[in-house]
Amino acid sequence: MENNSQQEVSWLKIDNAGLIYPSASSETWNNVFRVSAYLNDDVDAVVLQQALDTVILRYPHLNVSMRRGFFWYYFQTIEQKPKVAAEKDYPCRRMELNSKQHLFRVLYYKNKVSFETFHSLTDGTGAICFLNTLLGCYFNLLGKNINEKDLVINYKDKPSPEEIEDSFRRVADKSGTATRRSKKAYQVYGTPEPNGKLDVITLTLDAEKLHSVARKYDATITQFLVAAYAKAILNYQQFTIQKHRPVVISVPINLRKYYDTKTLRNFSSWIDIEYNAKNAEHEFSDLINLTKTQMAGVTKEYLQKNINTNVKTEKNFFVRIMPLIFKKMALQLSYKLFGENSYTTVLTNLGKISAPKEFESLVDRYECLLCKSIINGINVGVASFKNKITITFTSPIKEHLIERDFCRILKEFGLDIEVNTNIV
Amino acid sequence: MKHCDKCDVSIIDDISNCPLCGRDISDNQQVSQTFLCYPNNKTRNDKRNMAMNWLFWIVVVGTIISGIVELLIFKHYRYNFYVLTGAFLAIINIILPIKYRWSFSAISIVASLTLCAYILFLELFTHSFGWGVYYVIPLFLLFMTLYSLTIILIRNYYKRFEFVISLIIFSVLSLVLFLYNYLSKGIIWPSLVAFLTSVTCFIFLLIFRFKKVKQALEKSFFI
Incomplete structure (x- = not known):
């Protein structure tokens, strides 16, 4: 975190694992993954938007866009609120990196809520955490009485610096390095869609x-x-x-x-x-x-x-x-x-x-x-x-x-x- | 739910073919209610990218055609240098920024640099050296400096402190021009004014917006 204030994060360095993804991105591809939850009832888009407005404040590392520095890419906090959208396209579409937009999407389709994110922001565990916090808030707004404390991340708490740290840099030591496998593996080819x-x-x-x-x-x-x-x-x-x-x-x-x-x-x-x-x-x-x-x-x-x-x-x-x-x-x-x-x-x-x-x-x-x-x-x-x-x-x-x-x-x-x- | 007898799997979606083997299951008796887990995906092309690709090729083809026409009619290629450089400017300053969604600060830096280079090229090509280096480029840099400062000072305008980088680049360019004009005993006041203005603006920002200037430099140049 490049700002010591607990609430205000103005820009962030990309974590060690996420560094490769913006550089490896091309005009037609970048690394986006999705986690979805199928609810028992159809999604109420208005309530989902309200939940997103609340929950995003708890996840400052997601409330960012990608910028280019002279030596590295970095995340810049943005003020505009993310919007939920109806799912219309095929999943995991390319995320626009050089725009002042969020690097994730919250989509809904019938009874499904999906969270698609650029991999530099978070991994699968982080994505599931966010989705569940969002759903917890959504259900509470619908009057379902979810105890926020039972969620992995309570959306009513304030974000802590430990949650947005780059743990790779913290745990790395000088105990030795690994040798990378360079042998070419079998690749599955076929007729492209x-x-x-x-x-x-x-x-x-x-x-x-x-x-x-x-x-x-x-x-x-x-x-x-x-x-x-x-x-x-x-x-x-x-x-x-x-x-x-x-x-x-x-x-x-x-x-x-x-x-x-x-x-x-x-x-x-x-x-x-x-x-x-x-x-x-x-x-x-x-x-x-x-x-x-x-x-x-x-x-x-x-x-x-x-x-x-x-x-x-x-x-x-x-x-x-x-x-x-x-x-x-x-x-x-x-x-x-x-x-x-x-x-x-x-x-x-x-x-x-x-x-x-x-x-x-x-x-x-x-x-x-x-x-x-x-x-x-x-x-x-x-x-x-x-x-x-x-x-x-x-x-x-x-x-x-x-x-x-x-x-x-x-x-x-x-x-x-x-x-x-x-x-x- | 439908059932594919060949794969022996139940299919949740209301579709007519088994996604695994392609077998027709439209006549299959539904065991219970069917759903659609995904919208009917219509693959869409990125219209902005397509438009920019078209524009790029129109510019390239237009330039080639005008070159050929000039060669055939006038037997030389003099006028087409203007077309060629204009096309180059259009690609750098219009097509690329829209296609790759450059930030305003990046556009202002690139546009300034390419326009300065273009003016220099015109001077050399038309054998009328002086007007650009002495007047047009320094005054243009002065204008861009004031423009950058204005953007920085407008509050809540997306916190555009990336323009600090533009300011530094413009002051370095002005300094280079001033030194060149001074050493070649040319007219120095426009480049001196441009340089002093950009340095004054930068010092002004350092004094009154130190924290933000520091942050803008930190995030742009951290290694």
């Missing part, structure tokens, strides 16, 4: 049933889903010419579980789970074991090294003094070559959504949608609430064979699946 349209397919399952199936393999839901997803991609890869390339699934990790922090900004890392084409012939149990072995590598030491590497790069003298115009070119190139090329897809699991008890009778389910990537053809977001788990595939390509095969794999375990989509 016109005008950058994003196809969404959401599978809704019984969380308890899925959990019991995963337990049979002594695995967590994330490990089970990653293995099933890997199986589907490996099956698909057999019919392509890129058989020699490994399938790499990048799984984001919430660092708040490992470090003491209250930050609502980006604070996540990732692990790459790698499979080779020979794994396609293996039994599903072998794939799960392979996944579990690799995910066991997520230790505090591993995460610390990852954080140190990123912070060290940011603090590098030559990187710091490089004018933004050259920095942008270098970052854009490295993001394509070493960022997206090194993994096949992303599977993020927001886990069980933490919400007040009263939400159970008001909210049906949550969804998490990742945007398309520059290169990668498909991404997956998972969220669970009450007894429902949603697995959302987002893809800018017309073919949906991987999603179909993933469904088939889950059906083999006797799981019932409900599908919703924006494909018509």
